[in-house]
Amino acid sequence: MSEVTIKNDEVDIVIGAIQSDLTSFMEAWRPFFSNFHLIVVKDPELKEELKIPGGFNLHVYTKSDIDRVVGSSAGSISFSGYACRYFGYLVSRKKYIISVDDDCVPAKNSSGELIDPVSQHIINLSTPATPFFFNTLYDPYCEGADFVRGYPFSLRTGVECGLSCGLWLNLADFDAPTQALKPTLKNTRYVDAVLTVPARSMLPVSGINIAFNAELVGPALTPAFRLAKEGNLRWETVEDIWTGMCVKVICDHLRLGVKSGIPYVWRQERGNAIESLKKEWEGVKLMEDVVPFFQSLRLSETSVTAEDCVVEIAAAVKERLGSVNPKFVSAAATMVEWMKLWKRVRGQ
C-alpha cells in the first residue's frame, strides 16, 4: 500500500472518564486535542459530575446514553471502569479512533520537547506496516529511514496498519506484582522508534495509549474480558490485553499490521500496587492459558472481515478455553453480543 492521508475530521479521540475532574488532563492535552472531535464517556459507576474545561469540540456520554443506546441488549456487557471507553468506540462514526487513559499527559522527548501523540498515532496509522519481514532500522517509512540491505523488494510496499500501540514514560504499564516488588521502578528510557510487530508474534497490547482503524479492526475491540474483582486501576485489568490479542490474530489473518513504539505519554501515579495484588493474580494466572491459545489460533479462510474473525474467535474461546475457567465462557458470550451490538449501532 502507499501512504494514506488522514484528515482531522476522520478521527475521534475517545476518553473514558473514570475520574470526575478532567480539568488538568484536558488542559495538558489542549494543544493536541483542539483540532479534533472528542468523545468523553463517563464511567457509569462515577457519581460526581464531570468537570471539563471549555473550548473543546466534544460530546459527553453518560449512563443514560448507554442505557438508551444499548438498552436491554447489553446482557453481559459492562461499560464500567476502563470499559466505558468501548461505548465511545461504539457510537463513533469516524474511521480512526485514538484513546488515552485519563491519568496520562503528553510526554517530552529526550530533547525535552513536548511530543504530540495524536500526530504520531496518525502517522503510524497512515503509513504502511511491515509484518512479514523485520526491518532492523525499525519503521522504514519514518523520516531518515529506509529498508535495509537484504529486505525483499516485493515486501517493501507493506500493508495497512490496523492498530498503533503507544508507550508510557514515568509509571510504566507493569502488573501489580512487578510494581509491588519494585515500587521505585519508573520507565525513563525514551526509545525513539516505532516498529511493526512481526506476523504470528503476540504482544501484550496496553489500552493506555492506542489508536486504531475502526473500519479494519474496530469490532475486535470489545470489553469482553472482565476479572471478578476488577477495579479502576490498570494493573487490576486484563481487558485490553485480551482485546489486543484478538486484534493481533485478526491483523495476522487479514494481512494487516500492528505497530508498537512511539508516541509516549507521561503516566501519573494512581493507586497502590500492594493493595491491588490480591485482585491482579487472577489476571496473571489466566494469561498462562490466554497466550498459548492465541498463539496457536489460526482462523479459517472464510473469515474475511474483522466481524467474521471475532465470531470465529469467540467460538474457539468457548470450545477450547471454556472448560478451563468460566471467565472464558462469559468472554466468548460477550464477544458474540458485542458483535450484534456493533452491527446494530455502527450499522456495519
Add this chain to the structure above:
Amino acid sequence: MSEVTIKNDEVDIVIGAIQSDLTSFMEAWRPFFSNFHLIVVKDPELKEELKIPGGFNLHVYTKSDIDRVVGSSAGSISFSGYACRYFGYLVSRKKYIISVDDDCVPAKNSSGELIDPVSQHIINLSTPATPFFFNTLYDPYCEGADFVRGYPFSLRTGVECGLSCGLWLNLADFDAPTQALKPTLKNTRYVDAVLTVPARSMLPVSGINIAFNAELVGPALTPAFRLAKEGNLRWETVEDIWTGMCVKVICDHLRLGVKSGIPYVWRQERGNAIESLKKEWEGVKLMEDVVPFFQSLRLSETSVTAEDCVVEIAAAVKERLGSVNPKFVSAAATMVEWMKLWKRVRGQ
C-alpha cells in the same frame, strides 16, 4: 535461563582486514579492544602488508595460514573479501565471537558519550532472550526495564541468546539501489533499545557489527553464499544475509534467541553505490527466493545441534532452491564442506 557471566578470556574479537592500513581503525577501538584477544584475518586477495599499531593482544592470519589450515579441502569455500573473517571464526577457540567491519569506529550515543560496543554485545549475549512473546518495553533485562503487564510469567525466564546484531550510525547498511537513489541518506536516529526478534520472524542480519555464541550457533556462520561479481563493498554482498537467515532458523528451532538493536557503530563511507548497482541486482533478485524459503523452512526433530541443522538446511536448499539458480547449489555444497571443515578444525 538466568543471566550468565562472560569473562574477557572467553571472547575473541575477529576482524577481517580488507584494507591494509588498520592504524586509525585500531586506534579508535583501542579503549574497547585492549582487554580482549583479537584475531585479524587478512583478506587473501590483499597484496600490501598490514599496518597494525602495537599494544594489542592479537594474532594475524594470512593467506599462508588459510592454505595451511584449510589446504586442499577448501573446495568451493572462498575466504576472499568480507569472507576472510570466517577463517577467524574457524580458528577461534573461544565461546563468544564479536566481529566488526574495518570501516567502522565506535559511535556516540545521543548524549554524545562514546559507546562501548564490546560490552553491549557481551550484555546481549549474557542476558536471556525472549523470542516467544514480544515485550513492548523492549529488552526486559536491561537496567530500568521489566516485563509489561500481560506478559506470561512462564515465559519470563527467557532462553539463551545465540546472536546479537548491532546497528550503524552515519552510513547505514542500505543496498546499492537505495543508497544510489538517496545518496545523502544517513542514519542519524539513535534508538536506545535492543529487542529479541520474535520466533518465526525473519530479519536481514548484517555482518557489519555482530556477536554470537560460537558453541550454540557458530557452525551456521558460513561463507556459503557468494555472488558472481561480489566485490569488497558491503552492498555488493549478501553472504551475511544468508548466514543470518540460517542462524535465525536454527535459533527458532533450538529455542534460542536473536537480538537486534544496540550497540551502534559509526560507519564510514567507502565506495560508490552507483558503480556497484550492476553487481548488486543479483543479490537483490535472489532475496525474493531466499526469504520465502527460510520463512517456510521447518527443521526436523532429529536436528538437535547447530551442526545437524546446517546439514539439514543445506539439503533443503539443494532440493528446493537448486533448480532456481545454480548459486543455491553451490551454497548448499559449501555449507556441507564448511561443516566438515568446522568439525575438523574446531574439533566439534
